[in-house]
Every structure is written in C-alpha cells, then in structure tokens.
Amino acid sequence: MKKKLRIGILFGGRSGEHEVSLLSAASILKAIDKKKYDVVPIGITREGRWVTADDAHALLTGSQPPENPRLAGDPEATPTAAVIKRGEAIIVPPVPAESLQPLELHAAAELSPARPALALDVVFPVLHGTFGEDGTIQGLFELADIAYVGSGVLGSAAGMDKAAMKKLFAAEGLPQTPYLAVLRSVWRGNPKAATKKIETALRYPLFVKPANLGSSVGISKVHDRSELAAAMDLAASFDRKLVIEQGVGGPGAKPRELEVAVLGNDSPEASVVGEIVPGSEFYDYEAKYLSDASVPIIPAKLTAAESKQIRQMAIEAFKACDCSGLARVDFLMEPAKGKTKPRIYLNEINTLPGFTSISMYPKLWQATGLPYKQLIDRLIQLAVERHREKHQTRFTRV
Template structure:
C-alpha cells in the first residue's frame, strides 16, 4: 500500500482576512481525501503565534476570543472545526515568531522531521497580508517545502493591485483607469491628493488598499465628500492606496464576472461566473456577513464574451507568473458596448464549498474534493520542476 502524503493545512494569520481563512481551512479539512493524505492542521494567531495542531483546533472551534461567530460560513459545519479533526492526529510543533525567516523555516521542517515523518506539501489557506503576498511563500522556499499556489514573485505581484495592473497593461490587457497614491501623501496634503485624483478620474471611484483581499478596506466614493473617509479607511490597511474609476458611471453598476484558473505552465480556465451583489458592490459584508448576493454560474453572456474572458484570465495568470490556482475578476459595462475590463487576480481565493473558485470548477466538472487533490498534485509537480535548478557552480 502506497504511503500517504502528509499535508500541512496552514490557516489563520495576521491579516484582516483571518476569519475568512478559518472558514476556508475548515472546509478543506472536511473535504480533503483522507485515503490519500495525512493532514496536519497548523494555525497562526492574529498576533503571529504559531500553534501546534492540538492547539490550532481552537482557532476553528468558534472561540469568541479568536473567531467572529457572526461570520456566515460556507457550509453549516464550517465553523465548529473540532468535528473535523480526529483525536490523536500527529501534531506539528511549529515555531514561535522568530527573528530570522530562515531560522523559522529550519525549525519548522526539523521539528516535523523529528516526528519521523516530514510534511510533503503545505496547503496555505492564508488570505491577505503575510499569507498571499509572498512572505510565507519565501519561508517555504527557504525550508525547501513544496506548497500549493504561486511562488514569491507571483504571490507578491498578485497581491499588490498597483504592480498587478502594471503587469496587465504591459501584457496588453484592458484595465480601468486608476491612480495610486501613498498614505503619507494623503496624510501630508489631503487637498493635493484629492485634486490629483479628481484630475485623473471621474466619480464614482473605488478606493482600495493596494495589498489586501476579500474587499477589506474598499469603499465606493460617489463624490468628494465620500472620498476623504474612503481614503482614511483604505489607509488603515496599507501604505499604498489604489483609486479606480467606476465602470458604468454614476447611473449604473458594472457586472462582476469571475473565472477560476488551474494549472502551472499550462493553465486552464473554468466557466465564467457572475456575482450579483446584494449591496451596491461586492464588499466584505456582502461576501461574508449578509445574505442577498447571488452567484450565477455560468454567467449569462455570449459565447464570444465567455471565450474572450477565459482567454484573458489565462493571460492574466501568465502575466503575473502565477501557479496552481487563481480567481480572476472582471468588470463588464452593464449596457451599450459591454466592454470588458480585467480587474484583478486573487492567488489564494476563498475556499469554502460555496466560494466562487470551487463552485466555478464544480460547474466545469471538478468536484471540491478532487480540486483539493489536484492542487496538491500541482504543488508537488512545481516543486519537482524547481528541484531541477542548479544553485551552485560546483
């Protein structure tokens, strides 16, 4: 009988998407094929403290000091994660935050190895800062551990909306008009910053922290009165702010279309889906806290539009040098010419069973459990390819 692969599912983290990570991880732990994989849960608190598996379950049990109980989970059993974990499961003696990333990586791998069975691959379910931006990927690279998803470059480029859009533009992909300003510029001279924005863009505009996901810190400003508070909100989360001109103008809103991409050097695109927000746009509350947002899969668009969007999704994936998975988001003008704009890529999208990325692939023919397995296979494939690299002349 073949030895099971040992998979470390890493969740939590210090970002504003901590709670979303818990929901994704709980769903993965429930659905992963236990016939193929031994699973090691690894938790990181909001303070950055690494938890052994036996303690990591506390992050998934709904402890009010760590988990917001009012989050609407992807399925009814997603939050009480203690039901998902078996007693006696091997634990990972993960490190406390260290002064050196290399020291953390070495400790992480050594302590697992001391239990006579090293982790074969890590599935990071860390959305947002310190999980989706290349930082944790660098840790895995230093440790020589295979991991699901994009590498350091792809993760960091896919996280920074300003850099991402520059890569899209270089690849000739259509994007909305936007500018980026620094938090320090906004705080030092608000009037100058507002004048710069208004000279470049027309209201309404969307104001976003450059480095975050799940629509955290994003606001729609219809006029100058709303612009200042929107910039203040985004500035809580990042030093760089991205301001985008709204598609559809002030009288109508853009259609929000999404595609899943799966693969490494030969990525494939899923069917196209559409989100009809229960609010004015698909913000954090609409995604996770309130009812009313409706996913439509497949989206009600023409075959030619679907083909164009899927091709653009793969082109965006390649433009940012991504790997494994990504959800690629688009905006379509609501009427008239129905022009399509590439909005952004998400390198570690929400991963509950009702999240758009798994649902898009389910509609394309890959079940949730099989999708998890395929992502682990892609991680090992990419790690094997990387092992062919020579790092020394001797």
C-alpha cells in the first residue's frame, strides 16, 4: 500500500493578512483528500507564536491558544529549522533573533503518545503577506530541507517587493504603468522634496502602496496633492519602501482589472483570464473581503488575441521572478476609447494568493478545468517535484 504523504498546513502569521490566511487554510483543510494525505495544521499567532494540533484548530476557529502552551516533541529536534520537519506539538520561539537557539522541550518521558512528533513530507504555507510570502519562511524550509508548496526564496521575495518586481518585469520588456519607489526615510525626512519628485515624474490619479504587502492593505488612490500626504503616511506605516504608480487611463478613468492564475515549475501554464468589477473605486481590501459588491467575471470578455496576450504575459511575469508552484498575475486594461486598441499593463504578481474555494486563483483554475481538490493535489505534486529536482544540485565539492 502506498504511503500517505504527511502535509503540514501552515497558516496565520504576523502580517496584516492574518485573517485572509485563516480563511484560506480553513478551505484547504476542508477540501484536502484525507484518504490520500495525513494532514497536520500548524498555526502562527499574531504575536509570532507557533502552535499545532488542538491549538492550531482553536486559532482557526477564533479561539486564542493558551498563553503558555505545553511544549512537546522530539527532544532531538532542537534547531528551529528542524521544527518544521519534526512536526506536531512543538512551539517555535516568537523572537526572530532567537530563531536558531535550541528549543526548550519536555523530557521524552513526558511526551503524550497521542501527540507524537511527526515528520512532514510537504509543507503547504498559506501565509499571505509579510513573513510568509516574502521569502523568509521559505528560507526556513530550505534550511530544514523539506518540500514546500510555492515559490522559493528568490521568487517569493521578488514577488512580494513591488519595486524589485517591477525592475524584473522591465528587464523582460513587459509593459507597466509609470511608477516611482520612495523610501520611508526619504518621505519623512523631506516630504516637500518627495512630493515634487513624484509630481514631476507622474500624473494624478496615483496609487500609493507599501512595497511589501498584499491584499491591498495600505493602498490608497490619490486624486490630487491634497490626498498625497495621508496616503504616503498610511503606506509608510506598513513598510520602509513605498511604490507610487500612475493610474491607468487618466482622471475619471476606471481601468479593467484582469487576473490570471499560473501553475507549474519550469514549464508553467496559465488559466483562463478573469475580471474583477470592484464594488468600490478600486479593488481595495474592503472590496475583496468585506463586501459582496465586487463581481468576478470568468472568463473575462476579451478578444481571443487579448486573452492570448495576457496569458502569455502572465507566464513571462512568472518566469521573470523565478516563481514556482503557483502565482496569480494581475493586469490593468485601459478603458475602451472608440476604435483605439486599449493597452494592457502588467500590474503585479502574487506568489501566495488567496486560496479559499471562492478566491480568484482556484476559481480561475476551476473554469479552466481543474477543480479545487485536484488543484491542491497538483500543488503538492509540484512541491515534491521541485524538492527532488533541487537534490540534483551539489552543495559541496566532495
């Protein structure tokens, strides 16, 4: 009988997308094939505490885990990097500076036989945003030498940092709206000079964003100078680097917001193109998660040529950032103006997009012919394949 893979579903985290992560994890835990996989839930609290089993379930259901949960696990699994591999009922220290210190574990005699340490075959991180989608947790997986779903350290970091991402897109000649990157220290040090630089390079309306965040957290649409300072301050509260983009289509224009799901490793495939019609002025956090006014259209109403172009651009963006596993690539399309062909701009890539059963990424694959449960299977397969491929690489001269 074929051995069942043991899958760790990692969720929660310290980012502003904590709640979104819980929703994604709950959907995966409900849909994943329990006959095919042993599933271990692993939660990270807002404070950065790692919890498993019953405590992880409590985190999902809105109950806080105990302040001082009992530590249990394999006494030999002391480095934090090994925690992921050793599995259940281990709490990781929350302080990053102490993350390579030995864990304080109970003696082996105190371990509960009902909750033994588990070796994980694959980790499925559903950690959106900072500390989960930016290459940091991926580095831990690499140190632990464990297979994991999604992009590696480079792809995750590049996909999270919008300024770095845009440079990679530009190197591949992919069309983007004009933008500037401004450091928080520069903005706070001399806001008048920063404003002048922004207004010299870009035209209103503008979008001001934290460079390293997702789910539209901290993003503002700026119609004129009177709104710029508040938008910059908001974005600066979330990141040290800010990205200011020129709006597509000009004043009063509302571009079409298009999305493509990409799946694969070295030979990625693109889903059908979907469109989001926001219930607000743009597709912000409230429109995504707190309102049912936004309308998804799958597939988007495009010409065959437009759809082909967008899908190809999505694959090129995926490769440009050295992504693997999964990503959702977002586009902006100018409003139609008479017989003029509307231009299409690459907006950004999301390496760990929302993964509830009604999120755009799985819905796009559902419309392409790959149902949610099978999509989970495919992502796990891709993680295993990538891990095996990595083992073809030599790390020493001996």
